Amino acid sequence: SQELEQSPQSLIVQEGKNLTINCTSSKTLYGLYWYKQKYGEGLIFLMMLQKGGEEKSHEKITAKLDEKKQQSSLHITASQPSHAGIYLCGADFNYKLTFGKGTLLTVNP
Amino acid sequence: NAGVTQTPKFRVLKTGQSMTLLCAQDMNHEYMYWYRQDPGMGLRLIHYSVGEGTTAKGEVPDGYNVSRLKKQNFLLGLESAAPSQTSVYFCASGPKRGEYFGPGTRLLVL
Numbered sequence A: 001s002q003e004l005e006q007s008p009q010s011l012i013v014q015e016g017k018n019l020t021i022n023c024t025s026s027k028t029l030y031g032l033y034w035y036k037q038k039y040g041e042g043l044i045f046l047m048m049l050q051k052g053g054e055e056k057s058h059e060k061i062t063a064k065l066d067e068k069k070q071q072s073s074l075h076i077t078a079s080q081p082s083h084a085g086i087y088l089c090g091a092d093f094n095y096k097l098t099f100g101k102g103t104l105l106t107v108n109p
Numbered sequence B: 001n002a003g004v005t006q007t008p009k010f011r012v013l014k015t016g017q018s019m020t021l022l023c024a025q026d027m028n029h030e031y032m033y034w035y036r037q038d039p040g041m042g043l044r045l046i047h048y049s050v051g052e053g054t055t056a057k058g059e060v061p062d063g064y065n066v067s068r069l070k071k072q073n074f075l076l077g078l079e080s081a082a083p084s085q086t087s088v089y090f091c092a093s094g095p096k097r098g099e100y101f102g103p104g105t106r107l108l109v110l
Helices: none
Strands: A004-007 A010-014 A019-025 A032-037 A043-049 A055-058 A061-066 A071-076 A085-093 A096-099 A103-108 B004-007 B010-013 B019-025 B031-038 B042-049 B064-067 B073-078 B087-094 B105-109
Touching: A004 A085, A010 A019, A019 A032, A019 A085, A019 A103, A032 A061, A032 A071, A043 A055, A043 A061, A071 A085, A085 B042, A096 B042, B004 B087, B019 B031, B019 B087, B019 B105, B031 B073, B042 B064, B042 B073, B073 B087
Parallel strands: A010 A103, B010 B105
Antiparallel strands: A004 A019, A019 A071, A032 A043, A032 A085, A055 A061, A061 A071, A085 A096, A085 A103, B004 B019, B019 B073, B031 B042, B031 B087, B064 B073, B087 B105
16 A cells, blocks of 8 residues: 555646645654656755644745644645646655655646 | 766666666765656655665665765666666655755666
8 A cells, every 4th residue: 555645646727726735644754755846857855844733835835744644735825837747745754755656736827 | 066966867778788877966965865766656765875885775676786885976786677677767865865856867778
């Protein structure tokens, strides 16, 4: 079974709309990392959350960690075409990151 | 800083050939990782290192070997390439985990 589930698998939004991507773990989260990947390129580190209730922002992207629910959410406000790409979450399990399969975001102008 | 660099960017191998992928980082990070990314499978950890001279197996280590002789370099070797090793390989390094990824190496094994 997948240790880290991302939802939705893909998302199409109109420019200017808000959106949320979720990452749910089957195990206790000690650290949760969010990345963005453009097709054919490497992953770009967005932010890392460690404590329950922690919230961080990077430009118009905000991520929260709900430790009790073993879940993190990534929220984009007023989406732009530059936000398009694949968003991946990675959970810190014993010195290693286990990744979800990603959420493909398309932003239509 | 160059960040995390990977060499080569693209390579075609024949089954049975060997090759070494080089990952270099200039940020003095302790932790370095090798992943492969395949459609439908996501990112899977091959091997990792928590410091110079140390290595450990990840999720899919079979068919690969690694070495971390210098802190800044992490080498991934394929002794006898197989078509199943066709993939995009990413190296990552970081002060905590693999926060910083390289641009990737595309490997095609015929």
